[in-house]
Amino acid sequence: MADTRTGRAPDVDSRRSTGVFAIAKEERARQGLPPVHLLVVDDDEHVRGVCRSISEDSGMKVFDAGTAEEALAILGIRPVDILLTDLRLPGTSGLELLKRVARLFPDIAVVMLTQYGAFDSAVEATRMGAVDYVTKPFRAEELRARLLQAVHAVELKRENRMLREQVRALPGFGGLIGMSARMERVYRLIEKVSLRDHPVLIQGESGTGKELAARSIHYLGSRKDKPFVPVECSALAPALFESELFGYTRGAFTGALEAKQGLMESANGGTLLLDDIGDMSLEMQAKLLRALEEGEIQPVGSTERRAINIRVVAATNRDLELGIKNASFRQDLFSRLNVVEIKLPSLRERKSDIPLLVTSFLEKFSRQDETTRELTEDAMRRLMAYDWPGNVRELENTIERAVALGSGPYVTVANLPTTLQYPSAERAPEKEELLPLDELERRAILSTLRQTGGDKQSAARVLGIGKTTLYRKLKQYQIERADA
Numbered sequence: 001m002a003d004t005r006t007g008r009a010p011d012v013d014s015r016r017s018t019g020v021f022a023i024a025k026e027e028r029a030r031q032g033l034p035p036v037h038l039l040v041v042d043d044d045e046h047v048r049g050v051c052r053s054i055s056e057d058s059g060m061k062v063f064d065a066g067t068a069e070e071a072l073a074i075l076g077i078r079p080v081d082i083l084l085t086d087l088r089l090p091g092t093s094g095l096e097l098l099k100r101v102a103r104l105f106p107d108i109a110v111v112m113l114t115q116y117g118a119f120d121s122a123v124e125a126t127r128m129g130a131v132d133y134v135t136k137p138f139r140a141e142e143l144r145a146r147l148l149q150a151v152h153a154v155e156l157k158r159e160n161r162m163l164r165e166q167v168r169a170l171p172g173f174g175g176l177i178g179m180s181a182r183m184e185r186v187y188r189l190i191e192k193v194s195l196r197d198h199p200v201l202i203q204g205e206s207g208t209g210k211e212l213a214a215r216s217i218h219y220l221g222s223r224k225d226k227p228f229v230p231v232e233c234s235a236l237a238p239a240l241f242e243s244e245l246f247g248y249t250r251g252a253f254t255g256a257l258e259a260k261q262g263l264m265e266s267a268n269g270g271t272l273l274l275d276d277i278g279d280m281s282l283e284m285q286a287k288l289l290r291a292l293e294e295g296e297i298q299p300v301g302s303t304e305r306r307a308i309n310i311r312v313v314a315a316t317n318r319d320l321e322l323g324i325k326n327a328s329f330r331q332d333l334f335s336r337l338n339v340v341e342i343k344l345p346s347l348r349e350r351k352s353d354i355p356l357l358v359t360s361f362l363e364k365f366s367r368q369d370e371t372t373r374e375l376t377e378d379a380m381r382r383l384m385a386y387d388w389p390g391n392v393r394e395l396e397n398t399i400e401r402a403v404a405l406g407s408g409p410y411v412t413v414a415n416l417p418t419t420l421q422y423p424s425a426e427r428a429p430e431k432e433e434l435l436p437l438d439e440l441e442r443r444a445i446l447s448t449l450r451q452t453g454g455d456k457q458s459a460a461r462v463l464g465i466g467k468t469t470l471y472r473k474l475k476q477y478q479i480e481r482a483d484a
Helices: 012-016 020-030 045-057 068-075 094-104 119-127 140-168 181-193 210-220 238-246 282-294 320-325 331-337 351-365 377-385 391-405 437-451 456-463 467-476
Strands: 037-041 061-065 082-086 109-115 132-136 200-203 228-232 271-275 311-316 340-343
Touching: 037 045, 037 068, 045 061, 045 082, 045 140, 061 068, 068 082, 068 094, 082 094, 082 140, 094 109, 094 119, 109 119, 109 140, 119 132, 132 140, 181 210, 181 340, 200 210, 210 228, 210 271, 210 311, 238 282, 282 331, 320 331, 351 377, 351 391, 377 391, 437 456, 437 467, 456 467
Parallel strands: 037 061, 037 082, 082 109, 109 132, 200 311, 200 340, 228 271, 271 311
Antiparallel strands: none
16 A cells, blocks of 8 residues: 555555454454444544545444544444544644543543654553554554554453453352342452452352352452463362473473463463362472462473462362361461452352342343243242252252243243252151141142152042042142143
8 A cells, every 4th residue: 555645545455455354354243243433533534535445444334533523523422442543633632532532432442643753642642541553654454453453452341341340240249149248248358359469268168159259359350351260170180280280391291292381371460260279189289389489380391490470269168177187288288378268158048149049040041032031939939948059050050940941931840850849848747747637638749749750640640539630639739830
């Protein structure tokens, strides 16, 4: 392309060769993403035309303005992802426009157009929030490359904003849901520890949301733009643990055809979650402690040590203090990890949160067929009465199963697992227990239904009554069961 000083339009080949941006365009189309919206601001009509031509051929939707005032008017009514503006504008300057956009439209990525030699102004613009700058005269491929970088900046900013909104969305953080007093204490502690880089130990039963809590700490903190790397200690074979955690060099062992970066190094600058830390062998505990104390790792097969800068969050469902007593966990590693402790309550300790969790899961699993579902009162009573040994994870799986098996807008007891359909309180009474005849009849019907898997026709045959009589009895005793 001819530069902007010549006044000549770019040649056809240059305008049609979209280069690397074509990849981004095709990827956005494949993912069903909308086109990028660009606003070009320059008092030179020819420059605006050149920028429009290059950007539109790259798949962008382009608006243009000759002054900052016109640009602000457009921003007030049009969706804009990237602002490409000249530093020198009549009236309000490009730098002043940048200030206003940063304040009023913080999600917009700004790229500055500067004159040759205006390096100080370009630096000032980036200091004020511009993601990049392009020096006039520019070539088509240069502008495309800068705009592609701006697209990436926009997507990253959106992703981070969404994560922060999810993390801080009431009534919980980062997928943690609940408004009970116990969960409110957890939220306050998460918010407090996220402001520092101290190691955190999260304890709680399986299914209570330990990884969600760890992600919340990460995305609320200063490392939110860096990697969050979860490591499932219980899932890694002891023989491979060291090489997976620290990495290895080529030829370090049989099968090591190429060097591999370890999980700790991949988390550099961000947060490393050591999940199920209580399952780590004593040998690996010693090596992990040394790496954390020295801030360095040594890949398997290497003689060199590499510096790392990570925040460590550990999680476990085991009693580590008991592990210290029986010599299965190191006291010094425990002290290193347990600077701040967060204990997640079990679901049976916060049953008041069950309706809120159920509502959230019903909405989540009903999106596919766009059906609004509700739980019947009887079904909710069963959920509230259950002790949930698998905690929130078990409840989520239960609701997913109920939605999959149910039909229509209501989830009934018949859609719940057998353990919830037939709780122990409804089983046959002990021999010495004296009960009214109606209660004995009700329990006999429930027991028979349980044995026949909810098959009413089979249950009626076993009970020696007609199916119509069984249906009348079910209605009389207000019993909900699976269809025949």
